[in-house]
Amino acid sequence: MQIVQLILFLILFPLVTAVFMLFVGKDVERRWIVKLSALVIGVVLVYLLITGFNKGTLFFDIGGEPIGLLMFAIELAIAAFILYMGVRYKNYLVVGLIILQTLIMVAFEAMFTGKVEVSSNLFVDQFSIIMALIIGIIGSLICVYAIGYMRHFHEHHTGIPDKRNQFFFILFAFIAAMFGLVFSNNIIWMYFFWEITTLCSFLLIGYTKTKEATKNAFTALWMNLLGGVAFSIAILYLATLGGGVLGLDQLLASGKAVALIPAALIGFAGLTKAAQLPFSSWLVGAMVAPTPVSALLHSSTMVKAGVYIIVRLAPIYQASATGYALALVGATTFLLASGIAVSQTNAKRVLAYSTIANLGLIVACAGIGTYEAIWAAILLIIFHAISKSLLFMSVGTAEHHILSRDIENMHGLINRMPRVAAMMVIGIAGMFLAPFGMLISKWVAIRAFIDASFGFIFVIILAFGSAITVFFWAKWMGKIISGTPDSENIEGKVDRSEWIALVSIAGLSIITTFIFPLISTFLVKPFLIRNYGYTTQISQYNITIMIMMLVLIVVLPLSVLLPHRKHRHAAIYMGGVTTNANLQFTGALGIKRQVELSNYYLESMFGEKKLKTLGIYLCTGIIAIMFIAIVAGRVIS
Amino acid sequence: MISVVWAIVFILLAPIAGGLIAGIDRKITARMQGRYGPPILQPFYDVGKLFEKEHIVVNETQIFYVICYFVFMVFTGALFFSGADLLLTIFALTLAQIFLVLGAYATYSPYSHVGAERELIQIMAYEPMVILAAVGMYMVTKSFNVSDIAASSLPVVLFIPGIFLGFLYVLTIKLRKSPFDISTSHHAHQEIVKGITTEFSGPSLGLIEITHWYETVFLLGFVYLFFGWNPVLAIIAVAVIYLFEILIDNTNARVKWQLAMKSSWAVAAIVGVVNLGALYYFVGV
C-alpha cells in the first residue's frame, strides 16, 4: 500500500467506526467493534511506521476545492451549533467569540477562495508518524478502556442519561480529527481539524449534563474558541501575503520577517489548546468528565495538538523575541502548575496540573527552538502521553472500586487493589524517576536550555519545577504503597477491557524507555536533520548507564518473589501505646482513637488561588508584551 | 575518560572512608563538647552490632526498599567516580533517596510518616541548588562529565563562588546536620523519634548507615569537583569544609522545615540568577 493511502485510511477509518458506534445496540457489540478497530488502527500504524520512517518528508497533493468547500460547510454547521448552545445556555462570551470567528472565516472564504494555492494538503514526516503512533495506539487503548469504564460508570450513576453511543461516536471522530491534524500541511485543513477537536472536547466534558459539567464545558469552549479566533486571524493574514502562504512548508520556508506574526497567533492558539497559564482553568475543570475523556483528550492527545503546532513552528521561534516570550509562558506555567499540584488532594486535579506543567515544559522547549530543545520536546511528548494516560486510567479504575478520587483514600492501595496500584506506581515512576522517560527528557531539556542564549533563566525555572514534581509524586506513591494491615482485596471485579488497556500501556511505558535510543535515532534525528540541518545525540556511555538503571529497576522488584524467611513482625512505635489490628489505640482520657496519616499539602506555600492568580497576571503580561512587540515591530519596519 | 577502576575503588573503599569520617566526626563533636567521645572506629562497631541483631519488621516490603536504596546509592557513587554525566548522577541520587522514603511510608507509622514527608521536603529544598551546581560547572568547563570537570585546569570555584556557597548551604541538609536535620538525625532523639528510620531495625538499619557513608563520600567528591584543578588544594578544601560542617552542626539548633525549605530556595534562586547570570554575561554561553 502506498503511504498516502495509509494516511487517508487512518483519517477516514475512525470516522467509519464512529458511525458504527452510533448504531450499536448491546454492549457486547460495542466491545467487538472497538477492539477490532483498535487492532486495525494499530496494525496500519505499525505498517506506516515500517514503510514510512526512512522516507523523509513526503507531500501529497490530495483533495482541493471540493474538500475545502466541504470543510467550510462543516465549519459553518459547527458554528451554528455552538451559537445555538451559547444562546441556549446564555453564555454570551461563547456567542461573541463564535460569531467573530465565523465572520473572519467567511471573510477569508469570500475574498480568497480560488485565489490561494496550496501545493500539497497532506504530508507525512517522522514527527507526524510519532504523533500518529501516540494518537492511534494510546488513543485506541483508551477507547478499549472506555468500554469497561463506561459500563461501570452507568451502572453506578443511574441518574446520568446513558448516551454511550454518542460518547463513542465522538471519541472516534476525535481520533480521526487528530490524525487529520498531524498529517495536514494545509493550514486551513489544520484549522478545520482543530475546531473539530474543540467541539469534541466541549461535548465530552459536558457529557454528564450536570450543572458543573456544563459550566466547565463552556469554559473549555470559550478558551479554545479564543485560540480559534487567533488561528483564523492568522489564516486571514497569511492569505493576504502575496499569493497566500497557506501551506505549513511554505510558512516554515518564508523566513522570520514574514512568518513571525502568524506564528505568534498560531502559537497563542496552541497555548489555549494546551491549557497554559492564563488559560489553565478549562483543563482543571474538564476533570469532571468521565476518565476516558481525561485520559484521551486532556492528557495524551488533544492538548498535545496544542504543543504539536508550537513544535512545528519552532524553526520560526528560534532566537526570536516571540519564541522567548512563548518559552517564558511555558516555563512559568511549568513552575507554577507544579507548585499548585502539591496542594491538591483530588487525584485527577493533581494529574491535571501535572499535565499543564509538563505541557508548559514542552512549550518552553519549543519556544527556545534549537534542535536540542526540539529533541527534548518530542521525547517529552512521547513519554508524557504514555505515563499520563496510564495514570488517568489507573485512577479511573481505582475510583470505581474505592469510590473516591481523593489521594487520602488511596492509602494501602497496594493491598486493596495490588495490580491497579502497581500500574499507578509504574505511571508515577514514569513521570519523575530516573531512568524512566520523562526524567530522561528533562535531562535532555536541561542540556538544551543551557546551550541556548539566556538559557540559564530557563534552567533555573526547570530546576525548581523539577524539585517540586519530586515532592508531589513521591508522596502520592508513598500513600499507595503504605502497608495497612488486613485490607480486603477488592480488585476482582475490574473489567477485562480495562485490564487490557492498563497492562498494555504499562508495558508500553517500560518498553519505550528501553527503546528510546532507537526512537531517537530512527525517528527524531532524521526529523531534526531535515529541519535544522544538524542534530545531536546522547553518548553511548550514557545510554548504557540508563539501560543499566532500567534493568536494575525492573529486576530488583522480582526479588520479592524469591523465597525468604519471614521476619518477626512488631507493632509500629507509638511512644509505647498499643494499637490493635485496625490501628486503633486508647488515647488521652481513655478515648479510642484511630491512627490516621495524611500527606502534607503545604497550602500556605502552594495554594491554588495564590499561584494561579500570580500565573495569570505574569503570563497575560508576557503574552501581551509579545503581541505588542510584534505589532510595534511591524509598524516601525 | 570513563574509569571503571575508580568505580570499583569507590565501591570497595567508600564504606571504610565514610565510616572513618563518621567516627572522626563524632570524636571532634565530643571534643567540642568537652568530653572524650567514642573511639574513631565506633561507627564500624555500631554497624557490626546492628547486623548481629534480630531483624524486626513492621511490613516485609520495607526490607526491599532499603536494599534498593543501598543498591542505587552505590550505583550513584560508582557513576560519579567513574566520571560519568553529573546530571545523571544527581538523578540517580534522587532515585536512591526516593526508595528510602518509600520504605518509611510502607510502614504506615506516624513517626516514619512525618520523617518521610520531611525527607521529601528536604529533597525539594536542595534539589534546585544541586542541579544548578552541575549547570554552573558545565558553564565553566563546557562539559557535564565528572571526568572532564575533575581534569579541568580552570579554577571552577573562582568562576562560580556563589554557586559554591549555595552548595555548601544545602550540603548541610544532605549530610543531615543541624540546623537542617529535620527528617532524621544522628544526635539524641529528636521530636519525631528517629524520623524516617524509626521503624527500621537490625540489619536494615545497618544498611541505611552504610548507605549514608557511601552518600557522604559521594558528596565530598562533589565538593572536590569545585577545586579539581589542584588535587592537593581540593583534598584540603574538602577536609576544611567538612570540619566547618561539624562546627555548624554543633552550634546550631534544628530549624522548622518551613525555614529550611524557604531559605534553601532563596539561596538557590539568588546565587543561581546572580552567579549564572554573571557567568553568562562575561564568559558567554
Place this chain on the structure above:
Amino acid sequence: MAYLKKSPWIIHYDASSCNGCDIEILACLTPMYDVERFGIINTGNPKHADIFVVTGSVNEQNREVILNIYNQMPSPKAVVAVGICATSGGVFRECYNVMGGIDPILPVDVYVPGCAARPESIIDGIVTAWGILEEKRKTMKPAADLTFPERPGIDIAPAGGAQ
C-alpha cells in the same frame, strides 16, 4: 566478632519515677561521665535499642507500655532496672496502685538499687548488662542462622524472655 559490647544502645523509659533516677541517667550522658565513650547512645526508639533502662515502679497504666516497648526491641536485649522503685517498688511498694518493681512484667537482667541511683552505679549496671547481652547473643546464634521457615514449637528468634 563481638560488637554488642562495643555499641550498646539504650532506650530509657520512666515508668512512674519521681525523675530522680532519670536525671542521674541523663547525667551519665553529660561530659562529666560521658558514656558515649563506650559507644552508648540514648536512642528513643525501641527498634534501635539493645538495653531497656527502666526507672520507677509499675502501675496499671504503664504495664502495657513497658511490654509494648520490650516487644518492639530486637533480640538480643537486656533489661536494666534503675533505682529501688524499679527494683522492688521502693517506698511506694505498699501503695494500692503500684504493682511493685518491673520484674513481674519483664525478665530483668540487672538491678541497680539506689534512691536515686548514682551515675557510677548506673554505668556499672549497664556494663554488667552488656556482658549479659553478649551471652544472649551467643545462645541466640544458632537460632538466628536458621534459614528455613519456622518449625512449630520452636521460636526462630528466642528473645531473652517473654515475647
